[in-house]
Amino acid sequence: LSRAALLDEVLSDSGRYWVNPKASQEDLSQNIAEWAHKHLPEGSFAVRTRRLGVGIPGFSRSTIEKKVGALVSSESRPVDLEDPENIISVVISGPEDGPIHQDDIGQNSPIVVWGLSHPGWKRESYSGRAPTERPFFQPVSLDPRQARLLISLAHRRTSETKTVIDPFCGTGGIAIEAALQDIETLSSDLDSRMVEGTLENLASLGTQAIVENCDVSEIASLWGSRSDCAFVFDPPYGRSSWTSGKDMEPFFEALAAAHTIDPEGTLSTMLPTTPEALQAESSDDVEVMGMPWSELEPMIIERGWRPVLRTPVRVHRSLARMVVVCHPAD
Known part of the structure; x- marks a missing residue:
């Protein structure tokens, strides 16, 4: 969990409540109170609610906090809003607040989730790591949240990632996030300026990684055969077209090299797509690269990798990228 990129909070002994037309705040509060009598330890407590999306009509954060507090409060479990020993965290999840892509693994029905806030959990802070805050900056720099997301998505339950390999390191966004998690990091780039800049950015944050100046076609001989690898990269983009063989070559070379280095590894990348992908239903007609x-998926499979996750993310109004995670095709 400590390596999760987008995790806001960790809850234990959680419960949930699906919201239907007959649902009410009173019914929800009673459900939470019954759960609390079984799972809330003795000691002072507070109820904290937050909203995801636009919330749920008829469900007020403050009302739920007051109702649950009144139902649960006792001599052994007094309410303490200033310094509680335990926190009941309630998340009111309604529809998304604005245009968003369809999530194949998610659900869009309103739901309320609650549980005990994990006392030892601290949300990851990205302060000081934004691309513009690093000593070496280029417009192609990857946001640290996106870099860590790619690393997180490369995780597999069957094995622990020992090494992150990035053949297009750019300004070092992925190298930084991997190194901060104490994962061995092997980075490279064809542009010597990027290599020097990545080393400078790593040093500024007190981290280190191996960074070499070489073409993606050379990384298999450079790093040799390895195991438990995650190939995490943001390939060069920004050209007017990705349709020529020359433009596609670096990406395909990265796929081939990764399969040579560790055919049992994982591959996590972000590929150029169109903003329309954010609105579309999951479709094989979405344009990627x-x-x-x-058409692209069979080409990836031919090079030893099978996509297991594909989801678009917004970069800005005119640009989106497709997050693609691949496992071995064999």
Whole structure:
């Protein structure tokens, strides 16, 4: 969990309440109170609610906090809003607040989730790590949250990631996030300025990684055969078209090299797509790297990797990227 990129809070002994037309705040509060009598330890407590999306009509954060507090409060469990020993965290999850892509693994029905806030959990802070805060900056720099997300998505339950390999290190966004998690990091770039800049950025944050100046086609001989690898990269983009063989070559070379280095590894990347991908239903006609996904996916599989996750993320109004996670195709 400590390596999760987008995790806000960790709850234990959690409960949930699906919201239907007959649902009410009173019924929800009673459900939470019954749960608390079983799971809330003795000692002072507070109820903290927060909203995801636009919330749920008829469900007020303050009202739920007051009702649950009144139902649960006792001599052994007094309410303490200033310095509680335990916190009941309630998340009111309604529809998304604005345009968003369809999530194949998610659900859009309103739901309320609650549990005990984990006392030892601290949300990851990205202060000082934004691309513009590093000594070496280029417009192509990857946001630290996105870099850590790619690393997180490369995790597999069956094995622990020992090494992160990035053949297009750029300004070092992925190298920094991997090194901060004490994961061995092997980075490279064809542009010597990027290599020097990555080393400078790593040093500024008190971290280190191996960074070499070489073409992606050379990384298999450079790093040799390895195991438990995550190949995490943001390939060069920004060209007017990705449809020519020359433009696609670095990406395909990265796939081939990764399969040579560790055919049992994991691959996590972000590929250029169109903003329309954020609105569309999951479809093989979504354009990725200048071609329909239905054409690109077989090319990825031919090079030893099978996509297991594909979801678009917004970069800005005119640019989106497709997060693609691959496991071995064999």
